[in-house]
Amino acid sequence: MITTDTNKFQAIISHAKEYGFVFPSSEIYDGLSAVYDYGPWGSELKKNIREQWWNSMTRMHDNIVGIDAAIFMHPTTWKASGHVDNFSDPMIDNKDSKKRYRVDHLIEAQADKLAKEGKTETAESLLASMEKLLSDNDYAGIKSLIEKEGIACPVSGTSNWTDVRQFNLMFSTQLGSVSDDASEIYLRPETAQGIFVNFLNVQKTARMKVPFGIAQVGKAFRNEIVARQFIFRMREFEQMEMQFFIRPGTQKEWYEYWKKERMDWHIGLGFDAAHYRFHDHAKLAHYADAAVDIEYAFPIGWKEVEGIHSRTDFDLRNHQQFSGKKLQYFDTELNQNYIPYVIETSIGLDRMFLLTLSHAYTEEKWTKEDGKEDSRVVLKIPPKLAPIKLAILPLVKKDGLPEIARELMRSCREDFYCFYEEKDTIGKRYRRMDALGTPYCVTIDHQSKEDGTVTIRHRDSMTQERVALSSVREMVSRSTR
């Protein structure tokens, strides 16, 4: 069992703000609940994660291409996809505090509490009862369970609950300026539907043959009721989704293939395999015939970072029915028309970002040679994801050292992101770069002028070595891509 670490989680949130990774949205107006902005290093890190995903899908697979569909879609899309009728969470309101809660979150919090008290078995059986009731859509049963457990509202402290009701998570707005002829449309709650409605456009224009995939990265919006836990659960977030179109009947093999492929991607980035696990869904979404989550041991516990879903032909079939347009594929090998089945891989970019910080954030303390204590906060971000790859630091601001440093900067900046800094002592500059997760720092000193060598410092081990100035670019380039 992985223990939660609330202090570490709080430390990550403060660090992310202090060092320009993530800010609360519109902070000068006291922020907007569950909406966040990414700062200079946050947007760079986010871009690197996005690129790793995008390239792993489109460049590394001959049979996957990308698209970039609009956020707004024809409103019928969401009837066909089932979101208008089904994209809702069971909620319960406390009559005293008027606060609304997702029932699964209330019960999970209770299970956490029991586990912390050492009642692991009771906690597990509570979760099992909840999953069973949810999969039976037994909302009266869920309410009884909440009452039987004596779960109280964290705000009012009472157990004065309403019945359990469904609450749709889509945001809606009006398209058109005059209210009479304006029609209600939704902000997409997932990027997947932009792929489904373009299925034939892409298949034909990119000359794709089943099996093939379409990848997309973009914003999605959900009116999450219990939006907390920093960027783990946001109302506006980014998804990286890939729909893989296959022959009907081959879904089991492809499902296993993508489970492995996606787990390999995570581990291949440099994250610890022991912090990952698969979690099969007990209650399947309305579109799925098999579904699994890839979970990560965040400081707030095991949580989903990615979902892999076998979606059958649910989406294409429904779009065909609602649009009246054929969405079929002619398989020349089988000499047969069919609606392809789909395996989806869906990962939250912001959640992957939080995972990266959770892995990376490290507080270190040690005793120096002179007996004094020293410490640092270092982000051990995998080098290929790090926002800054190389910091270039002239030891002093004179004697021609800044010129050598600038020259190195000029020769490297086209290959990777480097950062120049000449203020403060070298020790302070190293600490700042540790806090930003910069894997390498190069110091230009007087010896550099004489023999063309520099000191390169490694972030994780803090070791330093003397290398030829001319070798820096190639060395950093190689170890950060």
Ligand code: ATP
């Ligand atoms: P959860 O159970 O956590 O609400 P979900 O099962 O509804 O997530 P999916 O619909 O499968 O999530 O979405 C795929 C991925 O999108 C998730 O694995 C997650 O990484 C990300 N995601 C979903 N909702 C949010 C959100 N509100 N904020 C940030 N990321 C999200």
